[in-house]
Amino acid sequence: MIEIKKLSRSFGNLVAVDNLDLDVENEIFGLLGPNGAGKSTTVMMLTTLLKPSSGTAKVCGYDIVKESKKVRSKISYVPQDMAVDRKLTGRENVQLYAKLYGIPNRNSKVDEVIEMMGLSERAGDLVATYSGGMRRRLELAQALVHEPEVLFLDEPTLGLDVSGRKKIWEHIRMLKAEGMTIFMTTHYLEEAEKYCNRVAIIDKGRIAVVGSPENLTSSIGENASLNDVFLENVKTPEEQAGFNSNQFRNLLRRR
Numbered sequence: 321m322i323e324i325k326k327l328s329r330s331f332g333n334l335v336a337v338d339n340l341d342l343d344v345e346n347e348i349f350g351l352l353g354p355n356g357a358g359k360s361t362t363v364m365m366l367t368t369l370l371k372p373s374s375g376t377a378k379v380c381g382y383d384i385v386k387e388s389k390k391v392r393s394k395i396s397y398v399p400q401d402m403a404v405d406r407k408l409t410g411r412e413n414v415q416l417y418a419k420l421y422g423i424p425n426r427n428s429k430v431d432e433v434i435e436m437m438g439l440s441e442r443a444g445d446l447v448a449t450y451s452g453g454m455r456r457r458l459e460l461a462q463a464l465v466h467e468p469e470v471l472f473l474d475e476p477t478l479g480l481d482v483s484g485r486k487k488i489w490e491h492i493r494m495l496k497a498e499g500m501t502i503f504m505t506t507h508y509l510e511e512a513e514k515y516c517n518r519v520a521i522i523d524k525g526r527i528a529v530v531g532s533p534e535n536l537t538s539s540i541g542e543n544a545s546l547n548d549v550f551l552e553n554v555k556t557p558e559e560q561a562g563f564n565s566n567q568f569r570n571l572l573r574r575r
């Protein structure tokens with residue numbers, strides 16, 4: 321569903337994404353990495369919102385630069401700060417999206433996605449009265465109106481309580497079961513370990529490791545978690561500067 325070949329993006333002298341090679345099948349794929357690793361930049365390129373500096377990628381067989389319109393018709397993107405109008409009802413928000421996409425039989429499609437996201441009972445209420453979890457599900461409903469084949473999610477459970485997160489994951493899994501490919505970023509490694517079919521850990525714009533959570537954790541050792549895999553593959557700022565903790569302690573002692 322997604323083929324990435326030597327994809328790079330620089331901002332001035334900073335290489336945010338560095339020669340990325342990655343294939344994503346019909347799966348729930350998690351892109352993990354520390355702050356500033358290049359996750360959002362990657363997603364922005366794949367969703368055609370940002371042009372690569374070099375390299376190529378195809379989404380659903382279409383080139384993200386040369387066939388960006390075709391890519392857009394096949395995908396949806398739910399960023400962290402998606403626009404939902406608090407002064408409109410949930411249904412009105414989804415209707416707006418359906419109108420923008422020119423969906424035929426708009427009302428039935430709107431009802432269908434609202435129902436899918438478990439919002440039917442509250443669809444007539446103003447979004448200002450929604451909980452964080454309901455708002456996130458409304459964003460997903462908006463993203464579903466044009467029946468995308470690939471759904472990009474930027475930290476879909478950020479800031480939600482435990483039950484809100486669980487619900488979002490139930491919906492994501494349901495979408496996958498219906499045939500959708502999910503490409504997501506998250507900082508919640510326990511969730512990625514539990515729900516993603518495969519993950520990639522990216523650090524300083526480069527993929528450090530990619531595989532299923534089971535394979536990655538078992539390669540580290542018995543009872544290892546994805547947190548351990550992450551720490552093994554991502555350098556701390558001190559390590560990046562060439563220190564290790566013992567050197568740092570010795571330095572402090574000498575002072």
Ligand SMILES: Nc1ncnc2c1ncn2[C@@H]1O[C@H](COP(=O)(O)OP(=O)(O)OP(=O)(O)O)[C@@H](O)[C@H]1O
Pocket residue numbers: 331334336353354355356357358359360361362
């Ligand atoms: N428009 C921009 N102009 C300049 N630098 C940018 C721009 N967008 C991103 N960067 C830089 O590129 C690097 C990668 O940023 P990016 O937002 O992709 O990281 P991230 O992995 O998504 O981080 P986070 O987990 O904090 O969201 C960072 O050093 C960031 O400061």
